[in-house]
Amino acid sequence: MRFSASTPENYEKYFVPAIAAPMAEDLMDAASIRPGERVLDVACGTGVVTRLAAERVGSKGQVAGLDVNPAMLAVARSLTQTETPIDWYETSADAMPLADDGFDVVLCQMGLQFMSNKRQALAEMRRVVRPGGRMVLNVPGPTPAFFSDFAQALARHIDPNAARFVDVVFSLHDAEELRSLMTAAGFEDVKIAKLKKTLRLPPPHEFVWQYAHSTPLRELVSAASDVQHDALTDEVAQRWQDAVADGVLTLDVDMTTVMGWA
Incomplete structure (x- = not known):
């Protein structure tokens, strides 16, 4: 398969419907967002969680999406068609240009594992949640066998560095580590739930390339020769x-959802 669109466009076209959207529905249910609430989505990407939040809070609520990647935000802005206006912020999670106590709920879907300073990012999320508000995040892991195989094949046929990205994706799932991070950031009454999510994906020879071109792997796999491409696919x-x-690949992924109160 050949991909001419940008990584964020591929992310929205392939990754969101296959993975991010099903996970987002679970995150929204866990957060129990109510009409009229103020919600911040951190590491929002192309905005799948942000838009769902806007639908749930309705016209009397407020919603913001925050991401460090301007290209992701450009796609998010282009897709916004909700009755609730969405404010978009291009910034890192560990230095938010937002007022204290400004939100009832802060969400973060499959993003914390990528943050270099997780403690500071969570401290910022705690800072912008009002007293009595809540933070809800989810992270995948441990690594499913499919992705272990995928990482090994990437290292063997494309580049050893490619496998490291897959490792990071599933690097944060230990309950005690997550509880420690949340507590250190000032969240209280931290609740952790684990759920096995079954995803229905395109067949492997399509999914591996859709996934690669929707993520930071694209830079490495785009340089692959036809021989490397075919070897990985096979x-x-x-x-x-x-x-x-x-024609459907069934993949089980363990998800951890964490909720803490301000």
Whole structure:
């Protein structure tokens, strides 16, 4: 498969419907967002969680999305068609240009593991939550066997650095580590829930390239030769043929959802 669109456009086209949107629905249910609330979505990407939050708070609520990647935010802005206006902020999570106590709820979907200073980012999220407000985040892991195979194949056929990205994606899932991070940031009554999420994905020979071109892996895989491309495709398709039925790859991912109160 060849991809001419930008990484954020591919992310919205492929990653969001296959992975981010199903996870977002679970996150919204866990957060129990109510009409009229003020919600901040941190590491919002192209805004799938942000838009769902806007639908739930309605016209009397307030919603903001925050991301460090301007290209992701450009796609998010282009897709906004909710009755609730959304404010978009291009900034890192560990230095938010936002007032104290400005939100009832802060959300973060599959983003904390990528933040270099997790403690400071969570401290900032705590700062902008009003007293009695809540923070809800989710993270995937440990690494599903499919992605372990994918990482090994990437390292073997493309570049050893490619496998490191997959490792980071699933690097933060230990309950005690998450509880410690949340408590250190000042959140109280921290609740942690684990859920196995079943995803229905395109067949492996399509999914691996859709995923790669929707993530920071794109820079590495775009330089792959046809021989490397075919070798990676063949290995992943062969390893996961038993998980494919009627053209659909079924993948189970363990998700951890964390809630803390300000």
